[in-house]
Amino acid sequence: xxxxxxxxxxxxxxxxxxxxxxxxxxxxxxxxxxxxxxxxxxxxxxxxxxxxxxxxxxxxxxxxxxxxxxxxxxxxxxxxxxxxxxxxxxxxxxxxxxxxxxxxxxxxxxxxxxxxxxxxxxxxxxxxxxxxxxxxxxxxxxxxxxxxxxxxxxxxxxxxxxxxxxxxxxx
Numbered sequence: 001x002x003x004x005x006x007x008x009x010x011x012x013x014x015x016x017x018x019x020x021x022x023x024x025x026x027x028x029x030x031x032x033x034x035x036x037x038x039x040x041x042x043x044x045x046x047x048x049x050x051x052x053x054x055x056x057x058x059x060x061x062x063x064x065x066x067x068x069x070x071x072x073x074x075x076x077x078x079x080x081x082x083x084x085x086x087x088x089x090x091x092x093x094x095x096x097x098x099x100x101x102x103x104x105x106x107x108x109x110x111x112x113x114x115x116x117x118x119x120x121x122x123x124x125x126x127x128x129x130x131x132x133x134x135x136x137x138x139x140x141x142x143x144x145x146x147x148x149x150x151x152x153x154x155x156x157x158x159x160x161x162x163x164x165x166x167x168x169x170x171x
Contacts, residue, residue, distance in 0.1 A: 001058060001075060008054030009082025012047050016083060016147065017090040019043060024099060027109060041150060048083070048154035051076045055158050066166050072159035080151025088143045095139065103130045 059067040107126045
């Protein structure tokens with residue numbers, strides 16, 4: 001189980017990290033960059049769908065085609081945790097070493113896309129966010145909160161689809 005968790009978790013994590021770095025670089029290099037949250041979360045769901053294949057691979061090759069809901073959920077959650085942890089660690093290094101002004105760039109981007117009537121409230125909200133982002137623990141928590149719930153949701157769906165218990169022998 002450990003091998004599958006690490007293999008699939010690291011594959012997910014590496015692709016998520018590459019996507020994150022590309023998107024941040026696009027935001028920095030293109031002032032007209034228009035991000036799309038729907039596309040971003042759709043990409044996460046597609047990447048996290050590898051959880052299904054990781055659990056299915058383990059079920060078929062190691063468990064003879066049977067896995068309980070609990071074991072499938074546990075394995076899927078661990079894969080999501082490995083991928084998300086890699087994403088968080090890379091973001092911490094990337095943020096602190098390469099884009100320490102990210103919050104300023106992000107704030108500018110958000111404020112230029114904000115409706116004029118919401119500008120004052122959004123400015124205050126982003127100022128609070130910038131202050132909280134000075135704390136590395138907050139950075140870790142907020143980064144996990146943007147990625148891990150998607151992985152856990154996919155792990156839950158995968159466990160529901162893959163659970164299969166052997167039929168009891170009634171003889």
